[in-house]
Amino acid sequence: MRRLLPLSALMLLCQTSLAATAYVSNEKDNTVSVIDLSTQTVTETLDVGMRPRGLLLSHDNKLLYICASDSDRVQVMDLSNRTIIKELASGDDPEQFALHPNNKWLYISNEDDALVTVVDVDSNIVMAQIDVGVEPEGMAVSPDGKWAVNTSETTNMLHWIDTASNELVHNTLVDQRPRHVEFSKDSKRLWASAEIGGTVTIIDVEQREVLKTMNFEIKGVHPDKIQPVGIKLTDDGRYAFVALGPANHIAVVDAKTWKILDYLLVGRRVWHMAFTPDQKTLISTNGVSGDVSLIDIDSLKVTKSIKVGRYPWGVVVTP
């Protein structure tokens, strides 16, 4: 009895923290899986464009934006009835994107064309196309709205775009194949992963200077398999989570001291992650094993894996 009590209390806690819905893009199925996080089951599978990868939500959580890479468009889904209401002029092969805090300007990486396209999502007008390096991939807009940063995988750079002028003003060389960038909530730090370099670089935004380049090491995993991709930072500034691709682990990093706290075993080839709105649970997409892992952030334990479609890639969560 005594041992059961805290367990049931924990379960109750889990229940409340998971009353949310996750959307997962399945790259090789041309679908989006809908997961009810209160029951932890896939409740619906939605047909979308070809090779869906990056996903993001409008800041009011009403719209879901989908990069349908092989359809060469960004689709907009109304989440009230889960239908595609609009397709945006995204440029060719959109892979990742980021929405400006004004909820209007969408910054899209066009992987095949070495461009970043900026689209006004209301008018569907292309506001700018900015030349960047070869194979632009990661995309982030700072929470204060000043910077849009793009990563180019073959050029190995972070490209800093001033959102006021939509012009490229600075480039930062990082390690091989930068895949993802993430700003801290206060817009002061930028975290960038380098897949082939095997590193994560932390950059001071104001000076645009590299503060730290982190390496990862997992016992029993060959260093070549440690390929950082997705990064997520908790709003409270406590943790950074780094998805390590074919190493099948997520690194837990102290976001203040930059010390690695733990490595969590998830599914195979872990790509990207998303928090639940209460930031109590982290969800990762595991491409090769075709599932998502749920991680409890208080205990830093993987609690569940849920089967989705083939090659899950992007994930977002609505309340």
Add this chain to the structure above:
Amino acid sequence: MRTLIFLISLACTSASYAATETTTNLEIAIGYLAYQPAPRPLLSNVIPEPTDAGLRGAELALVDNNSTGRFLKQNYSLSSHSSASAEQLLAAAIKQHDAGIRLFVVNAPQTILRQLATQLPDSLFFNAGSADDELRQSACISNVLHTLPSDAMLTDALAQFMALRQWQRWLLIVGQAPEDIAYAEALRRSAKRFGLTIVAEKHWDFSSDQRRSASAEMPLFTQSKDYDVVVVADKAGDFGEYLPYNTWLPRPVIGTQGLTPVGWHKTIETYGAAQLQKRFEKHAQRWMNSVDFASWIAVRSIATAVTKLKHANPAQIRALALSGQLPIDGFKGRKLSFRPWSGQLRQPIALVHPRSLVSTSPQEGYLHPHNEMDSLGFDQAETTCHLSDKAL
């Protein structure tokens, strides 16, 4: 003969780089040399091989280098020359050398590569055309790095897969060309290395037209003591294309036909490879092959080294490559690097069928104390080469 100079001008870059301050650009000139003899007559000549293999890969890498270079103030140019005569190729190389070129990508047999490297000892050569094992095992040339996988790497990749699948008894069929005999030698070494048995070996010397009588000739030719698999060494595709489905026993065909180990293939798509394939197909209007890839990654390796060194000194590029401190991104799912002893680029090897990727070696479970990719080809202990001990 035909000399093409590609100068990717900076003029095409848009005004958005106005913010980057202007100082002098670092100019990096690369030579591309291809030996292109008239093709020999082949029995299976239905699907022709591309005549510009290699060059297209080098050109694409040049575009990739320059799009990075414009941010770093590096400007790459490529002078290419192809010839059916070794003498003319050598003359072209000297001309390029006189024009200041010290970095070369060569798509030629080992005899020509050796002449070039000896003739121009102050230059660094990337071998994108010869799979010759001697060049990586006993007769390494100090100013040559290899981006094309060696025969031994290819056959080891195949043998690992065979061992895993328990296809232990091989019927080996060998063509008459010197490169077939070399490939067969690599196969024998791999069989021994991974504990597989060659139950019988046959040499193809028929002169009949197999397009009409393959179904009659091949079953007879493949009669032998029971085998699990037919392993064929026919690099040019003279007769091997007629082996699958025509063997005496219903067995798979592997080697230079059937299931084939390659450095690159259309069916490689993961780890960002799909983007490289698309870029290449847009550029060349055809699929990328192993020689294209070897040339592409040679030119990309130069840029990776130049970005790190901030100059293009061939001796220092070579030293950096052989130091193990030059990780190369090759869209193959692993960090690639050059072996310090032989200058061979470590890389996973794809095992492909014409329209599908069957597997990738090193196979899971073939462990290695330093790098699993060194389970393919000549490992440090198996070679007499010590390139990294010597300076250029």
